[in-house]
Structures are given as C-alpha cells and as structure tokens.
Amino acid sequence: MTENNDVLFAGDPHGSFEAILSAVLNVCPKAIILLGDYNLKAPLEQYLRPIIGLTQIYWIPGNHDFDSQSEYENLYHSALKDNNLHLTVRDVAGLKIAGLGGIFMGKNWMPGQPPKWQDKRHWLKYTPRNVKKIPLKLDHSIWHHEYEQMKNTLRADILVTHEAPSCHRYGFQAIDELAQAIGAQAIFHGHHHEYYQDTLQTGIQVTGVALKRIVNLAGDELMHIIG
Numbered sequence: 001m002t003e004n005n006d007v008l009f010a011g012d013p014h015g016s017f018e019a020i021l022s023a024v025l026n027v028c029p030k031a032i033i034l035l036g037d038y039n040l041k042a043p044l045e046q047y048l049r050p051i052i053g054l055t056q057i058y059w060i061p062g063n064h065d066f067d068s069q070s071e072y073e074n075l076y077h078s079a080l081k082d083n084n085l086h087l088t089v090r091d092v093a094g095l096k097i098a099g100l101g102g103i104f105m106g107k108n109w110m111p112g113q114p115p116k117w118q119d120k121r122h123w124l125k126y127t128p129r130n131v132k133k134i135p136l137k138l139d140h141s142i143w144h145h146e147y148e149q150m151k152n153t154l155r156a157d158i159l160v161t162h163e164a165p166s167c168h169r170y171g172f173q174a175i176d177e178l179a180q181a182i183g184a185q186a187i188f189h190g191h192h193h194e195y196y197q198d199t200l201q202t203g204i205q206v207t208g209v210a211l212k213r214i215v216n217l218a219g220d221e222l223m224h225i226i227g
Helices: 018-027 044-051 069-076 120-125 144-153 173-182
Strands: 007-010 031-034 056-059 089-092 095-100 158-161 186-189 196-199 205-208 214-216
Touching: 007 018, 018 031, 018 044, 018 214, 044 056, 056 089, 095 144, 095 173, 144 173, 158 173, 173 186
Parallel strands: 007 031, 031 056, 095 158, 158 186, 186 205
Antiparallel strands: 007 214, 089 095, 196 205
C-alpha cells in the first residue's frame, strides 16, 4: 500500500534545491518528482548529488528550462536525462504517473484555437529554407499532436504538469481533459508559484505546488516537516 509520503512533488526550484534535498533527507520518500523551471547553471545531478541513490528522481521540463542552450543541455544532457516523464508514464512506488512538461504557446497551439501545425515536420516544411531547426522554446512547448497521442495511448493514476488545469485562474481545460482521458485521479502542477488544492467537476483532485515547496501524495505541504 502506498503511503502519502512515498512520493513527493517539488515546485519550481528556480536554482534553489535546498527544499528538495531536505525533503528527501528528512522524509525518505520512495520517489520525488520535480515539476519544472530549474534554471540550471550546471548539470542537474550536481544539485541533487546528496540524494542520488536515496530515492527515485523524476522530472518534467518547465518553460524556463529553455531560456538558453546551456540550461537546456544541463537538463537534457544530464545524468538524469532518462528520468524525464514528459509524454510518458512510469511505475513509481506502485502508482502509474504520467507527465506533460512545457507550456502552451500561441505560435504553436493555444487550447481553444486550432493548432497552427500538424506536427514538427509541418513547421519545418513551411519555414524559410535556411531554417533547419525549430527554436528551443517552440520545440519544447506543448504540441497538439503529442498531446493527442498522450490522450489516446497512456493510462495513469496521476498526471504531473507544468501548466495548470482549469481550476486555476490561468489554467486550461485541456489539462482537465488530458487527465480524464488517461484515467488520472489527481493532478500536480507547478509554474504559477502558489499552493492550492481544488477538485475538478470530474472529481479529479488538483494540487498546485508553490515556488521551492514540496507536497506529498495527499497534497499536503511538507515545509513544517522539513523546516
């Protein structure tokens, strides 16, 4: 049976990983999932070295992880590169957890409007011939075709996202629909730097994780435990 503190969720660190380290060292979870926006000046494992081997570490990207090529490489070329949950589902402490990183961008797809591109090949086809690569932020935004594939193929108990669902004032119904389609009973998200709990009309539990804060499976903040 999975206990509430078996899996922890970490809000946007923005370069400060003290809460993550403290939570793992004090609570001893089976896994911790990082919800994006790391602002890495070195490879991710250098920040997390004290807890590597003590718990499973998974992550999704945010939007600021593509502010520069070096920040991107410090995440995607890190020793933890294979622990990316984006567009996948993993078995974590007896739960199936799926991830959707990145944000919606009007240059790509903004829910409520038709997607501008069928897929990444479509974007490349209609760009000038001298453009050989999709810009980093656009490449790692939420693409409609990947979102639809996730809806149609994945099944999970929990959905972790950077973007918020509709219960947040800046959230999106599309996140609600994804969670419902994959069978998730709970959503944990970062991005907006505030803690809250809510319930969607479908009964899905939502927890927004605040800046540099940690919550458990029940959605409870653990700052009173870890100091």
